[in-house]
Amino acid sequence: MTDPFAKLAELGLELPPVVPPVAAYVPAVRSGNTVYVSGQLPMADGALLATGKVGAEVSADDAKQLAARCALNALAAVNALVGLANVVKIVKVGGFVASAEGFTGQPGVINGASELFGAVFGEAGRHARSAVGVAELPLGAPVEVDVIVEVAAD
Numbered sequence: 423m424t425d426p427f428a429k430l431a432e433l434g435l436e437l438p439p440v441v442p443p444v445a446a447y448v449p450a451v452r453s454g455n456t457v458y459v460s461g462q463l464p465m466a467d468g469a470l471l472a473t474g475k476v477g478a479e480v481s482a483d484d485a486k487q488l489a490a491r492c493a494l495n496a497l498a499a500v501n502a503l504v505g506l507a508n509v510v511k512i513v514k515v516g517g518f519v520a521s522a523e524g525f526t527g528q529p530g531v532i533n534g535a536s537e538l539f540g541a542v543f544g545e546a547g548r549h550a551r552s553a554v555g556v557a558e559l560p561l562g563a564p565v566e567v568d569v570i571v572e573v574a575a576d
Contacts, residue, residue: 424543424544425507426497426506426507426509426542426543427506427507429541429542429543430497430542433538433541433542435494437494437497437498437501437506438466438467438494438495438498439498440495440498440499440502441462441463441465441495441498441499443460444463444560444561445560447460448460449462449499449502449503450499450500450502450503451503452503452504452573455510455572455573455574455575456513456570456571456572456573457500457503457504457570457571457572457573458568458569458570458571459496459499459500459568459569459570459571460499460568461516461518461560461566461567461568462492462493462495462496462499462566462567462568462569463492463495463559463560463561463563463565463566464488464489464491464492464495464563464564464565465491465495466491470561470562470563471488471491472484472485472488472563472564473561473562473563473564474520474562474564475520475521475522475525475564476519476520476521476522476525476527476528476531476564476565477521477522477523477524477525477527478522478525479522479564480564482525482527482530482531484564485519485531485534485564485565486530486531486533486534487534488534488564488565489517489531489532489533489534489535489565489567490534490535490537490538492534492535492565492566492567493515493534493535493536493538493539493567493569494538496535496567496568496569497542500569500571500573504573508573508574509543509546509571509572509573509574510546510571510572510573510574511543511546511549511571511572512539512543512546512547512548512549512569512570512571513549513550513570513571513572514549514550514551514552514569514570515532515535515536515539515549515550515551515552515567515568515569515570516551516552516554516567516568516569517531517532517535517551517552517553517554517565517566517567518554518556518559518565518566518567519531519532519553519554519555519556519564519565520555520556520557520558520559520562520563520564520565521555521556521557525555526555528553528554528555529553531553531565532551532553532565532567535567536549536551539569
């Protein structure tokens with residue numbers, strides 16, 4: 423498999439620090455060969471990058487970029503726990519979009535996360551997924567992404 427750090431560099435990206443939890447949970451947990459990443463918000467430098475509903479205060483295009491940031495934050499959590507080099511497969515992505523009434527473009531928004539995983543891991547980045555519209559997300563975030571990742575055995 424391609425070196426995920428080399429792919430991130432090619433994309434002009436670097437892993438941010440792990441986002442500290444905003445409540446009583448940890449960023450990621452390993453059970454066997456599976457890592458479960460808690461829902462990641464579009465945070466950078468300790469601040470939420472945007473607030474509001476997609477389809478109202480936040481455009482679908484901007485929300486797609488925010489979903490990619492959620493995915494990057496998820497990769498930071500995986501790296502801190504087990505190292506990105508140990509990722510075997512992105513198994514499942516859960517995407518949540520704080521949606522304005524009538525907004526139905528959730529799959530396109532969550533493509534921001536899916537496309538980042540594909541760019542970093544190639545075929546191993548292809549995954550099952552949910553993209554769900556919700557009324558509200560923590561801190562007023564427009565998007566949240568959680569991930570299930572298969573990792574190499576110890």
